Amino acid sequence: MKALRWHGARDLRLDEVPDPPEPRPHEAVVEVSWCGVCGTDLHEYLEGPHMIRTGPHPLTGAAPPLALGHEFSGSVLALGSEVPGIAVGDRVAADPVWRCGVCYWCARGEYHICPRSGSVGLASPGAFAERVTVPLAGLTRLPDNVSDEMGALAExxxxxxxxxxxxxxxxxxxxxxxxxxxIGVAVVLAARVAGAAGLYVSEPLAGRREMLGALGVTEAFDPRTADVRREVFLRTGRIGPDAVIDATGVAALAGQAVATVRRGGRVVLAGVGHGKAEIDMGQLVFYERSVLGTLGYRFDIPRVIGLMSAGRLDASALLTGRFPLDGGVGVFEGLAADRARHLKVLLTPKGL
Ligand SMILES: [Zn+2]
Ligand SMILES: [Zn+2]
Known part of the structure; x- marks a missing residue:
C-alpha cells in the first residue's frame, strides 16, 4: 500500500510499504478515508524528530521511517477482538493514543498522560496511508449524519x-x-458548546479574524494594534475574562495571559510550547489565578462526534483544503511555506 512516510526533517516520501499485519487483540485495522495535517506533523516535517523517537518506541516498538497522520476517519477492516457496537465495515473515527493500560495514570483513566503513551502517526505508522493499525479502545462509530470528513476533524x-x-x-x-x-478555532467552537457568553479572540492575521467573525465570536482583536487585555476588561464589566486559553504555545504570551484573566480566573495553555515563560508571581498569588497545562484529550472524541451528530457542533469552518495523498509531499511543502493559508487540510488515499 501507499504511505506518506517521515524519513527525517524535510524528508517525506510517498513509499510503497507492506499492508498492516493482522491486528493483535488490542488493535484494529482501519481503511483510511481522510486524515488531517496537524501542526505537530508540520513540526516533525520541518525540524523533527520531536515526538517521533529515533529508536524503537518503548510501547509500540515502531521506529522511523514511519507514516505521519493521527487525525483520521475510515472504515474497519479487521478487529483484534470483539468490541460492543463496532463491526467490520463500520465507518469510524479513532482516538489514536496508545497506552500501557496498567500504570498509575492509565488506572485512573488519564491514559493521555501515561508515561509510555504515544500516538498513531508518531509512535506507530500513521494514517497518511491506505490502511492503519489503531488502538481498539479508541474506535468510535460514526453516525450516518457525520461524514468521513467531519469524522477526521473530531480529533x-x-x-x-x-x-x-x-x-x-x-x-x-x-x-x-x-x-x-x-487549535484556537477548535477551542472557540468548544467554548461555545460549553456555553461561553462572551467569546473573544486575539489573532494577528486579518483573514483569520474575518473567519472568526463569521463564526460568530463576540469580537476578534488584532494584538498588534489593540490592547487586548484592556479591551476585554472593558467589555466584561471591568472584570476580565473568566478563562484565557492560549492556543499559540508562545512562551512570551503566558505572562500576558495571567495578567489578563480575571481575579480568580484560569489560564489554560493549550498551544504546544517549549520555552521558558516569565510569570509575575504576584499576579498569580494575590489574585488567586490558576495556570494549567492541557494535553490532547481523554475520552473527548466520542463526545465531539455526539455533538456533531446532534447538530450542536459544526466543524466545517475548520476545513479549508482537501487533497489526494499522492500529492502529500507537495501539500506539506506548501503548508511549510505559508501556514496561514489554511486551517485544516485533509488528505485522502482514495482519490478525490
Ligand atoms: Zn493533531
Ligand atoms: Zn499507562
Missing part, C-alpha cells in the same frame, strides 16, 4: 473540548482565546 476538536474542560468554562462565562489557528 483536533477534541483537543479544543479538553482545553475548555480544563478551563472549567461554565454557561455564561467570558472566554478569551489567544490565537485563531486550528
Amino acid at each position: 483536533p476538536l477534541a483537543v479544543g473540548l479538553h482545553a475548555v474542560t480544563r478551563a472549567g468554562v461554565r454557561p455564561g462565562d467570558n472566554v478569551l482565546v489567544v490565537g485563531g489557528g486550528p
Whole structure:
C-alpha cells in the first residue's frame, strides 16, 4: 500500500510499504478515508524528530521511517477482538493514543498522560496511508449524519473540548482565546458548546479574524494594534475574562495571559510550547489565578462526534483544503511555506 512516510526533517516520501499485519487483540485495522495535517506533523516535517523517537518506541516498538497522520476517519477492516457496537465495515473515527493500560495514570483513566503513551502517526505508522493499525479502545462509530470528513476533524476538536474542560468554562462565562489557528478555532467552537457568553479572540492575521467573525465570536482583536487585555476588561464589566486559553504555545504570551484573566480566573495553555515563560508571581498569588497545562484529550472524541451528530457542533469552518495523498509531499511543502493559508487540510488515499 501507499504511505506518506517521515524519513527525517524535510524528508517525506510517498513509499510503497507492506499492508498492516493482522491486528493483535488490542488493535484494529482501519481503511483510511481522510486524515488531517496537524501542526505537530508540520513540526516533525520541518525540524523533527520531536515526538517521533529515533529508536524503537518503548510501547509500540515502531521506529522511523514511519507514516505521519493521527487525525483520521475510515472504515474497519479487521478487529483484534470483539468490541460492543463496532463491526467490520463500520465507518469510524479513532482516538489514536496508545497506552500501557496498567500504570498509575492509565488506572485512573488519564491514559493521555501515561508515561509510555504515544500516538498513531508518531509512535506507530500513521494514517497518511491506505490502511492503519489503531488502538481498539479508541474506535468510535460514526453516525450516518457525520461524514468521513467531519469524522477526521473530531480529533483536533477534541483537543479544543479538553482545553475548555480544563478551563472549567461554565454557561455564561467570558472566554478569551489567544490565537485563531486550528487549535484556537477548535477551542472557540468548544467554548461555545460549553456555553461561553462572551467569546473573544486575539489573532494577528486579518483573514483569520474575518473567519472568526463569521463564526460568530463576540469580537476578534488584532494584538498588534489593540490592547487586548484592556479591551476585554472593558467589555466584561471591568472584570476580565473568566478563562484565557492560549492556543499559540508562545512562551512570551503566558505572562500576558495571567495578567489578563480575571481575579480568580484560569489560564489554560493549550498551544504546544517549549520555552521558558516569565510569570509575575504576584499576579498569580494575590489574585488567586490558576495556570494549567492541557494535553490532547481523554475520552473527548466520542463526545465531539455526539455533538456533531446532534447538530450542536459544526466543524466545517475548520476545513479549508482537501487533497489526494499522492500529492502529500507537495501539500506539506506548501503548508511549510505559508501556514496561514489554511486551517485544516485533509488528505485522502482514495482519490478525490
Ligand atoms: Zn493533531
Ligand atoms: Zn499507562
